[in-house]
Amino acid sequence: MKQKMTVNNFKRLLALGVLSGVLLTSCTDLEIEATDSIFLDANDSTFQGIEDPSSFLDGVYNSLNGFIGDQTNLFALSEVTTDAALIPTRGADWGDNGQWRQLHEQTWPTDHNFILGTWNQWNGLQFQASQVLSDLTEASPELKANASFLRALGTWVILDNYGQVPIREVTGSPIDDPIVLRGAEAVDLIVADLTDAINGLPLAGPGSGNTRPEKAGARYLLAKVLLNKHVYLGTQPDPADMAQVVTLVDAINAEGYDLVGGYFDIFRPDLDNETIWFLQTGVGNRIYNGLHYNSTITSGGGWNGFSTLAEYYDLFEGDPNINVAGSGQEERRGMVPLQGLPVGSVAGANGDDNGDGFIDGSSVGRGFLIGQQYADDGTALSDRVGNPLTFKREFQDAQGNTSLIGNDETTGIRVTKYSPMFDGGFTNHEIYFRYSDAHLMKAEALFRAGDTGSATALVNELRVLREATPIGSVTAQDIIDERGRELYAELWRRNDLIRFGQYTNDWTLKSPSAVGDTSRNLFPIPASQLLLNPNLTQNPGY
Known part of the structure; x- marks a missing residue:
């Protein structure tokens, strides 16, 4: 049955894509004991809270090392499906039953391993974060803020890639069909969680380690969500959202994060003023x-x-x-x-x-x-x-x-x-959130709000620092190209191309059948999940 949910109700829900969503399928560092969640007895699955939320969250953060550091799943969906990356078959090497070729050609089947793997991983992240956010879990405000950030991140990844997010009530029966959020309802949940995260996370600034997102990380992710919000709603960019993106980036900058010179030095295993959040996973x-x-x-x-x-x-x-x-x-x-x-x-x-x-x-x-x-x-x-x-x-x-x-x-x-x-x-130092990205998000928000002059100045500030020729007056194409030059191989190319309406463009070795096919903008809901949850609907084109 369809339900209309409010933000207050959202905060009492957890996202779960499959009944076994917490059993993550990718290689990760996650180790959570069965005793970390308290249940009434072996025959009663009623959730009673997380016994040690601090250790539990350590495990959840460790799981992200595999989610982000891997070359399959989210990285493959974000980069290999675009013009930025491809894996040709060289003799017998990298054949892998065609799964790499299918991504670049945009001919992926509904049961593609990486599409299912990404679905399971990030829905599982939502599930775990919501357990910590439950009133049944006794956790400090800072731990709750971390859980709010993680749930927002997991929900956003699923929304961005699949367009619909399954949600299950924390204390509900595991045999109930999760409700499904789309569009504005999903965005409202993400924004509410990130607002809580901004309010509750510490203000530490650059050079402090950045292995967990601080206020700057939550602001960065909220700016990312608002910049893409019109895509999820099927509307035009809202000037109020663009203004908030600018405000969020300015707040990050006020914390001490800024552009730095020496581009490739940013990717050394050292702390700097550029990195907002890095993961302790090998590069x-x-x-x-x-x-x-x-x-x-x-x-x-x-x-x-x-x-x-x-x-x-x-x-x-x-x-x-x-x-x-x-x-x-x-x-x-x-x-x-x-x-x-x-x-x-x-x-x-x-x-x-x-x-x-x-x-x-x-x-x-x-x-x-x-x-x-x-x-x-x-x-x-x-x-x-x-x-x-x-x-x-x-x-x-x-x-x-x-x-x-x-x-x-x-x-x-x-x-x-x-x-x-x-x-x-x-070395365990892979960057996920960078200030240069935030800087370009601000430039894009100003451009979409009609302030081409300020957008041009920001883009040229970065270009001069990177020893590139300044641009006279930026266009939308200049901005997407600049993001491509600055952020290659950092899991943002698909997201950027969709926002600029270019994910359906033609490029070398893309299947002609996929050119201009807007159904490729979303991945299919895995067939097994459609069977488990009738509230999910297959995305158009699959």
Whole structure:
């Protein structure tokens, strides 16, 4: 039965996509004992509260390490379904029954593993956060504020990707069908939770660790939700929402968060004024999934999978066919070094395991890797069959056809922001919320409110810092392109393209059937969930 819910009623609900939603399917660090939730007895599932909410929340936050740090599920849905990333099949490598190719082609089936995995993970997050928020759980105001943030985050991820959010009353029977929130009702719940989080989370500022979201993290997420609100409601942007985005970003800036120079230094395992929230998860997935097997001696080499499209690479200033120092590239495009760095020349970097006098992994470039690649000692690298290891713009099979299958080991421009010369690349420091994103959200909000002059000034402030040419007067295309240049491989590309109406655009190796198909803007509700909860409805086009 359909129900009209108020915000007060929302706060007494928990989200649950499947009856076993708390049994998360991805590899995570989550360890929660059965005794953490109190039940009447083995035959009565009536919820009685969380016995140790502090430890319970530690486990919930640890689960996010897998949700965000993985290369599957949310990361794959956010990046591989766009123009920013693709994984061609190279011989037998990365075939995986076509699941990577289906994402980039936008031909995913309703039972795609990553679509189901994302659904289960983030609905499970809502479930756990709502247990802490229950009146039956005795928790401090700060713990409740953390739970409010987590529930808002989980609800938002489901709304953004699937367009509908299943909600179950905390103390209800597990056999009852959860109600489903869509549009304004779902946004109202998220906004209410984030308002509570802003009020209850500490005000610590940059450099304090940032492994849990503080007030700035909740403000950032609320700004993100409001910037996208018109997408969820099917309306035009509300000037009041845009004004609130500006106010939220200004409040983050007032806490001490700001733009910083040295783009790739942001992605080192150090604290800075740019990072609003990072996760204590290894960044190896962001490095090795694109590097060739022979790219580096650290961690046994790369996995030779993830690449990007030439048209995405061409968003950046610089020679389209080379990316080395002096070739005119802007800072964010990075570069391919011609050799490694001497041992001891970079604080906090690796040692020299092979005795060649260079920091292990320091010959691996940052940003976009194209052309000949080099070893630490400056030797030109080869692939496994002895051909020059030159990353190429095109994806071609042996007959020269543009294709996602039949590629050799060197097709595709590779991408990495994190360097393997720091602890082999598995340092627990992956950034999720950054001030540069907030800065660009403010610019976009001002632009959507009609203040092109102020928006242009903000975009150019960032471009000058990143050694790029200022823009005369920004357009909507300039803003989405700037977000692409600043935030690549940070889980925002799909969200951005949808907000700018470009997720249905054509790009290389996208299926012609998906071009212009707005049904791709939402993923399908997994078939198993439709059977379990008749209040869910399959999204159009599936």
